[in-house]
Every structure is written in structure tokens, then in C-alpha cells.
Amino acid sequence: MLTKHMVLISPATDESLDRAAHILRAGGLVAFPTETVYGLGANACDGLAVAKIFAAKQRPSFNPLIIHGDDVAMLSKYAVFDERALMLAAHFWPGPLSMILPLKHDSGISDLVTAGLDTIAVRVPAEKIARDLIARVGLPIAAPSANPSGQLSPTAAHHVAQGLGEAVDIILAGGMAKVGLESTVVDLTTNHPVILRPGAITAQEIEVVLGCTVTYDHQNTTAPKSPGQLLRHYAPQKKLRLRAVDIESDECLLAFGALRFMAQRDGGAAKDFAPDRIKNLSETGDLYEAASHLFSYLRELDATTYHRIAVMDIPNHGIGIAINDRLMRAAASHSS
Ligand code: TXA
Ligand code: MG
Numbered sequence: 001m002l003t004k005h006m007v008l009i010s011p012a013t014d015e016s017l018d019r020a021a022h023i024l025r026a027g028g029l030v031a032f033p034t035e036t037v038y039g040l041g042a043n044a045c046d047g048l049a050v051a052k053i054f055a056a057k058q059r060p061s062f063n064p065l066i067i068h069g070d071d072v073a074m075l076s077k078y079a080v081f082d083e084r085a086l087m088l089a090a091h092f093w094p095g096p097l098s099m100i101l102p103l104k105h106d107s108g109i110s111d112l113v114t115a116g117l118d119t120i121a122v123r124v125p126a127e128k129i130a131r132d133l134i135a136r137v138g139l140p141i142a143a144p145s146a147n148p149s150g151q152l153s154p155t156a157a158h159h160v161a162q163g164l165g166e167a168v169d170i171i172l173a174g175g176m177a178k179v180g181l182e183s184t185v186v187d188l189t190t191n192h193p194v195i196l197r198p199g200a201i202t203a204q205e206i207e208v209v210l211g212c213t214v215t216y217d218h219q220n221t222t223a224p225k226s227p228g229q230l231l232r233h234y235a236p237q238k239k240l241r242l243r244a245v246d247i248e249s250d251e252c253l254l255a256f257g258a259l260r261f262m263a264q265r266d267g268g269a270a271k272d273f274a275p276d277r278i279k280n281l282s283e284t285g286d287l288y289e290a291a292s293h294l295f296s297y298l299r300e301l302d303a304t305t306y307h308r309i310a311v312m313d314i315p316n317h318g319i320g321i322a323i324n325d326r327l328m329r330a331a332a333s334h335s336s
Contacts, residue, residue: 007164009157009171012129016172021136023169024049029056031146031160032133033174034125036096036183036199037153037295038160039068039143040168041133044078047110050142054112056167059149064115066098066123066183067140068130075122078107078140084210085188091209094126096179096200100187113142119189129174145182146171152234152295152302152330155180159299180292181322186214187225196225198322200291218325234295236302236309240331244310252306253278254297256314257285276304287320294323298330 010016012033020030027049030041040056042049044067054061069075072089079101081089088099103109103120114120125131134141145153146160146168154160157173184199186206193214195203203214217225247253247264255262255270255278262270270278279297281290301309311331314323 007161007166007168007171009161009173012132012172012174016170017129017132017136020133020170020172024133024137024139024141027052028169029053029167030133031154031157031164031168031171032130032143033127033157033172033177034068034130034143035127035177036125036179036181037155037177038146038157038171039125039130039141040146040160040164041068041141041143043137044110044113044140044142045108047112050110050112052167053142053144056164057144057147057149059144061112062115063149064117064121065113065142065144066121066185067109067113067142068123068125068134069140070131070134071124074140075124076104078104078109079120079122080104082188084193087209088186088188088206089124092201092205093124094131095124096126096181096183098123098183098185098197100185100189100196102189109140110142119187121185123183127174127178129172133172150235152236152298153182155292155295159296176292176296178292179288180294180296181319181326184322187217194225198325200288200319200322202318202321216321234326234330236298236330238302238306239308240327241308241310242327242331243313245313247310248308250307251310252276252301252304252308254301254309254311255280256282256290256312258283262312276300277306281314287315287318287323290314291319291323294326 042053098121100119147163155177160171179200184201185197187194194217206214259270281293
């Protein structure tokens, strides 16, 4: 039996990993770092444990979860890998790619994981701590991002503690998540692969491997294939104003690249702002660096006294497509 206790943040050591594996086998919840964001894990074959994930996050039960495994061999017990899936796995795993594949029935996966769909999302994470944990447990781990549903995803252990607190039995700490955005979700259950959630791995990169066209469908809000495509998502408390070319007096700034031409509307250059008023995702204009800072900088700006967050334009290519997807959803959450 697990007893309730203050949430425990523990650096990943042999001891804490053993303990976390024990908690997972006993039906508890473990938050752990992946290269994308921190996940909230439960044994994917234990319906009661998976139900705790939905309760802790207040996640709608129609929104299915990704299962995390060691390798294709482990995940093929639960999902049907066709030739395309095998090629993508060989090329991108371990790494920030989740594939939607046909579910193998009666494989033992809880129905809550798939929300009753006949497909399942699978991924092999690259982060060593995640891999060590999965190897110790020897079971698929269902793990959404470790944040209350609809809020910013966690890229550090203390973000998890802030958002979920005592609902988690242990938080394994492993520094800042390296990618900083959730995995690319590609649907392979159709003739042409479709990206339901953009991430670090782009449509173009997948096209190169498969030799066929791959399209984005993450802005489909009328008939979303992925229930997680709900428009309201990744929401900070403050309003966001996108593609800002100047700053209003009650705003702080999420910057990208050079600040030369950025100024307050009624006078004063951005470069002279108080340090808490401006966060630059990447001074050199590096989109990967920007992605890794996005959620933590939004959190920091959200905690200031300014009323709104102005966001500079982010180029819409490569991982910039994923950054703009998250920003669009964060901004949309206030307009309705
Ligand atoms: O990077 C990540 O993927 C992180 C880390 C922890 O691995 N996990 C994550 O999980 O972002 P979550 O639950 O926050 O997002 C999973 C997304 C949701 O948009 C969900 O709707 C979609 O994947 N999804 C899961 N299973 C699906 C399915 N069978 N069909 C369509 N979409 C699915
Ligand atoms: Mg999430």
C-alpha cells in the first residue's frame, strides 16, 4: 500500500528509480523527465492507476494517452506496426515522435488509455531517466504531460510540484527538458500520414524517411482526429498578444531574436526594460533554443505584475511550426 505523503522531488539515482518502479507496479503515479516535457506516468495495464492520471490532471476522459516503451518489441504487444511505422521507429526512436497505430485488442492495455478508440499512441523516449525507469518496470507507461489539463506543460521538476503537488507519489528530477515541447504526433492509421500535433520532428523530416507526402492537420478544430487538439490549451493566466511589433505600457515581452527595433509604444526601448519584463527565447534566433525556453519563460512572465504578454513573431518553419501552434492555443484560450 502507498501512504499519502508530501510530494517527493528526488534526483534520479538507482535508489529513487527503484522506488519509482515499485510505485508504478503498485498502481501509483510517478512524474519523470522525458526529452520533450515531464510526464505523469502510470502502469498502462492498470486501469485504476490510469484513472488516477485523469483525476490528478482533471483531464477529460475522452482524451487518450500515449504509452511509453523500451523499444518496438515491447510496444508491438499493444500496437500494430506496419512497414512505415517500423521505418519511422528505426529512424526517430528513441526520440520525440509519437505514432498513432491500430490497437491490438486484448493486449491488456486499459481502455482508459485509448479512450475507447481502436488506435493507440506509442513512443520510445530518448531521455535516459525515462528509459531507465521503463527498463526497471518492464511495462508500458501511460504518460501525458505532468500538468493540470489545459495549462502549460512542465519542463522542470518544480513545475510538476507546483501544478500537481501531492497527487503525484514521486517526482524524479532530471533538469530542464531538452526539447521543451511535446512530441510530434503522427497518425499512421490513414493512407497518408497526418501530423496531429507538430513537434521537434517535422513533416518534411518524416517525408524524407517515408518518401511520401505528410500533411499537417493540427488546426482542424471542427473535426479533430486527436482529442487533444482542443483549441484551449497551454494556457497561462495572462492574455497573450501575438506578432507584437511594439509593447504597450502594461505589457511584458516574450522576445525572439534581435531587439533593435522593439520599443514601448509611448517611448523607451525594449533593451532598457527591467529584467523581469522581458524574456528572450533566443537572442541568436535559434528556433530549437526558443522551443526549449518557451514554457518556462511563459511561466516566468505569467508570474509578473504586467497585465499582458506581448510575443514577437516566430518564423513558421521547422520547429517554429510547433512553437506557433502552442502560442496560438495559449492566446486563443482567452478570446472565448
Ligand atoms: O512529449 C510528449 O508526447 C509527452 C511526454 C510526457 O511523452 N506526452 C504528452 O502527452 O504530451 P499528452 O497526453 O499531453 O498528449 C497526447 C496527445 C493528445 O493530444 C492526445 O489527444 C493525442 O496525443 N492522442 C493520444 N492517443 C491518441 C489516439 N489514439 N488518436 C489520436 N490522438 C491521440
Ligand atoms: Mg499535455
